[in-house]
Amino acid sequence: MTTDAERGRERVIDALARSADIYGLKQSYGRLYGTLYFAEEPLSLDELAERSGYAKSTVSTAMSTLRRFHLVRRLSMPGEGKRAFFEAERDLWRVSREFLAQEVSREVNVMVDALDEAETILDGAEGERAEQDLERVRQLKRTYEHADRLVSALSRAPLDRLTDAIDRFTPE
Amino acid sequence: MTTDAERGRERVIDALARSADIYGLKQSYGRLYGTLYFAEEPLSLDELAERSGYAKSTVSTAMSTLRRFHLVRRLSMPGEGKRAFFEAERDLWRVSREFLAQEVSREVNVMVDALDEAETILDGAEGERAEQDLERVRQLKRTYEHADRLVSALSRAPLDRLTDAIDRFTPE
DNA sequence: GAGTATATTTGGCATATGCCGAATATTCTG
DNA sequence: CAGAATATTCGGCATATGCCAAATATACTC
Numbered sequence: 047m048t049t050d051a052e053r054g055r056e057r058v059i060d061a062l063a064r065s066a067d068i069y070g071l072k073q074s075y076g077r078l079y080g081t082l083y084f085a086e087e088p089l090s091l092d093e094l095a096e097r098s099g100y101a102k103s104t105v106s107t108a109m110s111t112l113r114r115f116h117l118v119r120r121l122s123m124p125g126e127g128k129r130a131f132f133e134a135e136r137d138l139w140r141v142s143r144e145f146l147a148q149e150v151s152r153e154v155n156v157m158v159d160a161l162d163e164a165e166t167i168l169d170g171a172e173g174e175r176a177e178q179d180l181e182r183v184r185q186l187k188r189t190y191e192h193a194d195r196l197v198s199a200l201s202r203a204p205l206d207r208l209t210d211a212i213d214r215f216t217p218e
Numbered sequence: 219m220t221t222d223a224e225r226g227r228e229r230v231i232d233a234l235a236r237s238a239d240i241y242g243l244k245q246s247y248g249r250l251y252g253t254l255y256f257a258e259e260p261l262s263l264d265e266l267a268e269r270s271g272y273a274k275s276t277v278s279t280a281m282s283t284l285r286r287f288h289l290v291r292r293l294s295m296p297g298e299g300k301r302a303f304f305e306a307e308r309d310l311w312r313v314s315r316e317f318l319a320q321e322v323s324r325e326v327n328v329m330v331d332a333l334d335e336a337e338t339i340l341d342g343a344e345g346e347r348a349e350q351d352l353e354r355v356r357q358l359k360r361t362y363e364h365a366d367r368l369v370s371a372l373s374r375a376p377l378d379r380l381t382d383a384i385d386r387f388t389p390e
Numbered sequence: 391g392a393g394t395a396t397a398t399t400t401g402g403c404a405t406a407t408g409c410c411g412a413a414t415a416t417t418c419t420g
Numbered sequence: 421c422a423g424a425a426t427a428t429t430c431g432g433c434a435t436a437t438g439c440c441a442a443a444t445a446t447a448c449t450c
Binding site: 049050051053054055057058060061062065068069070077083084086136137139140149153156157159160161163164165166168170171172173175176178179180182183185186189192193195196199200203205206208209210211213215 | 310
């Protein structure tokens with residue numbers, strides 16, 4: 047028999063699976079995150095495999111990915127031997143901040159490096175076309191530099207203060 | 219022979235391909251966007267297939283995807299018959315805004331709907347566990363509601379005003 | 391430190407994806 | 421409205437991905 051509580055959780059877990067998919071993670075990882083999100087306590091790999099229906103190896107690699115994105119924490123419990131336990135990070139804004147600070151920031155820097163290098167090359171190049179290319183590289187660089195500041199500000203601020211500030215900034 | 223200008227452009231196009239990959243688009247789409255980004259004028263499918271080395275059918279589907287993300291515009295030229303031309307949107311902040319306003323906003327709403335529904339179900343459910351579930355659903359909902367306001371504010375503001383405001387907000 | 395309980399990695403199978411060339415559909419011209 | 425030029429869709433091949441079960445590695449206990 048399936049309780050109301052189960053139905054309620056399942057509804058949210060489905061949505062999380064869908065989101066995972068949208069953000070480029072596997073749906074199964076979304077389900078596993080959801081399972082942990084509602085767990086009464088941290089779960090072992092076996093528990094999680096049991097509850098989710100995925101093989102233990104699948105759960106293991108999922109945990110390692112979800113950990114990279116700070117969606118899940120790994121705990122060792124005293125007296126539990128080697129057994130590991132996993133717990134969802136329930137503050138998704140914190141997760142987003144970590145993601146911005148690490149992944150997005152890195153990606154922005156890679157792009158800025160490429161743009162700097164291209165700028166140098168094009169600065170020494172002859173011709174109308176090079177001129178135009180240079181201007182376009184610079185335009186892109188301006189955007190990425192703004193983006194970098196934005197990302198770094200977002201990744202520092204707590205969500206409620208941020209929305210307050212932004213509401214004041216765009217009052218309509 | 220390969221000119222300096224070509225080398226400079228290629229450097230940036232590679233980085234764009236990489237970014238595309240990171241953001242869940244195919245690398246080839248990143249290359250095609252880059253090719254358009256530096257083109258002196260809008261390009262036809264044939265031109266684009268020619269310059270990029272991809273088959274025309276590949277370019278066609280790429281254009282339709284890139285258009286969905288507002289990365290590319292499709293133009294018809296008078297006197298050119300059915301032939302279509304494609305042009306890169308060079309303002310990437312505008313692209314991001316469109317993306318936030320459409321895709322992210324939609325995804326947030328789907329999640330909020332799921333959370334509302336789960337809240338209703340759990341509100342009528344009995345037991346300690348349901349109580350805890352309900353609290354967790356509400357926590358998630360608070361985050362998503364903040365996120366919704368943030369996204370909608372971001373998707374309205376010009377990038378430079380935004381960074382100014384945020385710099386003032388987090389001054390260090 | 392050997393033994394055991396557990397986690398992680400590996401290899402493989404089934405399905406999905408990226409890309410192509412050919413087939414079809416669409417849009418403009420006379 | 422027929423014909424020509426072009427765009428889009430389809431079918432298929434090669435590679436990549438998701439998941440599993442078995443093999444290996446690792447970390448505790450006594």
